[in-house]
Amino acid sequence: MNPPFAASCVPDMIGRAAMHAPDAIAVEAQGSSANYAALEARVGMLAARLRAQGVAVGDLVAVCLPRSIDQIVAMLAAWRAGAAYLPLDPAWPESRLATLIADAGCAAVVAHSGLGARIAGDVALVPPAGGDGAAMVAPATADPNSLAYVIYTSGSTGTPKAVEVTHANLAALIDWHQAAFAVGTGTRTSHLAGLGFDAAAWEIWPTLAAGGTLALVDDATRLDAARLRDWLIAERIDVAFAPTALAEPLVAMAWPADAALRVLLTGADKLTVRPAPGLPFAFVNNYGPTESTVVATSGVVAPDGEGLPSIGLPIAGTSIHLLDEQGASVPAGEPGEIWISGAQVARGYRGDPALTADRFVEHPEHGRLYRTGDLGVLLDSGEIGFRGRVDGQVKIRGHRIxxxxxxxxxxxxxxxxxxxxxxxxxxxxxxxxxxxxxxxxxxxxxxxxxxxxxxxxxxxxxxxxxxxxxxxxxxxxxxxxxxxxxxAMEEAPAGRAPASPTEKRLLDIVAGVIGRQDIGVDDDFFLLGGHSLLGTQVVVRARDAFGVDLTLFHLFEGRTVASLAVVIEDLVIAKLDSMSDEDISRMAAG
The missing domain is CATH 3.30.300.30 (ANL, C-terminal domain)
Structure with a gap:
């Protein structure tokens, strides 16, 4: 394995990787792939079209595309044009997408024409493909102090906050990641984090900056822990990230000793489990708000140990300070607010100097700090234990709200x-x-x-x-x-009762998992408080009850008992069609 390429900014690193090994595969996505030469060519063409639409150095480009090679190209093209990118998930409500695009002051939106036309407003809409193949643009020189990306997080004022992350911030994350996890030429990394989640930047850029291969997983697989494990094994992934809700079942499963996976990274929620003994990879818990460029602390989780796993130690270039309300250090073993300093502390909040001044402060002893609002404690091991929030901010399904x-x-x-x-x-x-x-x-x-x-x-x-x-x-x-x-507020006057035995049995399963009896077959599982871990329970119980290969993706697609019942009945019919008369007779006989 070659060492990672040294350069000040990620676009420079990726350009060097492409020059070093143009034929190496950069991105794989559901049967298609792009080598570094092809990736660079597509980036240059899209950057030219962005420039033609008026995108200039210092602008912000919204990228609202599904997980795909096109999405990776679009983010790189924004950099090539001298702009930063704003990642948006096409699954979010269109009104929210339109609001964020306008609020951020985007110069262009890269999206498919249908959705793009509905969310771009007065902003230039640029489709991800098309244009003259001969049209290219010379790379803009990346300034370490210029913006790399902007990501929205939930805001206490009732409006989302736009965190501005610079190229220098991102380069510091990459330097640590590549060294800590031996990421270099040929390393295969998965990309499965949510498209508007800052962990996606952590998956994508260290790998491409090192000349590795980024493998994009499909939505059906990334939401089902068992299928994800099988995919990671089959794709020979070396380094993977999984949000806490997925990582916890993954580390409880059996893995082959010859699995290529070396490192499974996790973060987003409080980790409540330890890995099963004998796993062939290191399980690493990580902590960090968006304002500190994804990761601030990191630590390997041992199979044995007392209490909840820690959030590890500060990563290279980052310092953690546990302070009281007056900004003084708290004694070891006493909880204090986590304040972060170092190369990864972001610029601030876009368009909100007052909030930036309140959260990014100059400390008389420690210099510029970001005050997280999280509580931590220094453990006897020297690692940091996470103790929740100072204020009312919470984590729901891995998202800070x-x-x-x-x-x-x-x-x-x-x-x-x-x-x-x-x-x-x-x-x-x-x-x-x-x-x-x-x-x-x-x-x-x-x-x-x-x-x-x-x-x-x-x-x-x-x-x-x-x-x-x-x-x-x-x-x-x-x-x-x-x-x-x-x-409790009345759910709905028209809450429909089950209309078939399948709906009745499935509603009983969902109600048991959710812990509520006041739901109908048309109620959305996820709006009732369901999430991937509870969804896994629904899927497992439904598999046992109906004898079909139901997946978590079916639940994410259907969302209601009524829709899922149709899927189950179709699966039952397909299973019966594939069986012989003798098989059916044996099954009927019990």
């Missing part, structure tokens, strides 16, 4: 007079005071929010209150909010 942003969206609805949104047991709960004369249902509020918020930000439960409990100083008294079951 400000409940205030969800509350702000709810308060815009005419049926809502006021509300409070809190997190309990890993789910969002909305306490709603209805407007005069209004009688909102939970399903109607979910549907309204789903038009503006990603599904992971839609509350799982809704409760109705005559008034919100307040503290003496007029703030919502979160501790006095009642058990939502005691004041």
């Amino acid at each position: 400000e409940p205030a942003e969800v509350a702000a969206a709810l308060n815009k609805l005419p049926e809502v007079a006021t509300c409070a949104v809190v997190a309990r047991d890993g789910a969002l709960i909305a306490y709603v005071v209805p407007a005069d004369g209004a009688a909102p249902t939970a399903s109607a509020l979910r549907a309204a929010l789903a038009g503006t918020l990603p599904d992971y930000m839609v509350p799982a439960r809704f409760a109705t209150l005559a008034a919100l409990p307040l503290t003496a100083n007029g703030k919502v008294d979160a501790k006095s909010l009642p058990d939502p079951e005691t004041c």
Whole structure:
């Protein structure tokens, strides 16, 4: 394995990799691939079309494409044109996509024409393919202090925050990653993180900057732990990232001793398990907010140990400070707020100098710090234990969420007079005071929010209150909010009961997994608080109940009991069609 290429910025590193080995495969995606020479050619053509649409050095280009070679090309093309990129997930509500594009001040949007036309507004729309193959553009010189990308996170003010990450920030992440995990020419890395999740940058750029191969997984596989394990083995992946909800079942599974996987990285949620003994790869837990360029601490998780796994040690070039409210260091063993300094601390929040000044501060002893709002403790091992949040910010399905942003969206609805949104047991709960004369249902509020918020930000439960409990100083008294079951909002007057034995049996399974009996066959599993781990339970129980090869992707596609029942019945019919008369007779005989 050759050592990684040394250069100051990622576009330079990738250019050197292409010059060194133009025929090496850069990206693989579901049966198609592009070598480094072809990748560079496609990047040059798209960059020329961006320039022709007026994209200039210092601009921002939104990239709203599904996981594909086109998506990788588009992000690189933004850099080639001298701009930064804003990654957007096409699965998000169109109104949210349009709002983010306008809010960020994008100069262009790279998207397919249908969706692109609906979200671009007055911004130039550039399709990912097309144009004159001879049209190329010389690479813009990347300035380490210029922006590499912008990523939105949930905001406490009710609006998302746009974090600005520079080329220098990203290069520091890559330098550490390549050295820590021996990533170089020929290394095969998977790409399965969410398209608007900053972990995607962690998967993509260290690999391509080193001349390795990036393998893109399909959505059906990336959402199913068993299928993902089989894919990682079959594709001979060396280094992979999986969000906590997927990584936890992966490290409990059996793996062949000759698996190529050397490192399985995880992060996003609090890790609650340790790996099974004898796995052929290192299992590495990581912590870091978007504002510190994906990763701030990292540590190998041992199969044995007391308590929850730690979040490891600060990575190279990064320092962690555990401070009290006055900015003084706390004693070892005492919880303190995690403040981060070092080369990966981002520039700040786009278009919000006041919030930037509040969160990115000059400390008299430690210099420029980002205050995370997370609590940590220095353990006897020297590693850091994660202890939750200082404020009300929470993690839901791996995404950092400000409940205030969800509350702000709810308060815009005419049926809502006021509300409070809190997190309990890993789910969002909305306490709603209805407007005069209004009688909102939970399903109607979910549907309204789903038009503006990603599904992971839609509350799982809704409760109705005559008034919100307040503290003496007029703030919502979160501790006095009642058990939502005691004041649960009506789900939907038209909540449909099961119409077939399949729907009845499947509804019982889903209700048992969710822990609720007030659901109908048309209710969205994920808007009820379902996530991939609970979905895995539904799939396993349904496989046993119906004897079919159901997958988590079927649940993500169908989302409701009614839709999933149709899939199950089709699978049963297909299974029967493939069986002989003797097989059917034996099955009927029990």
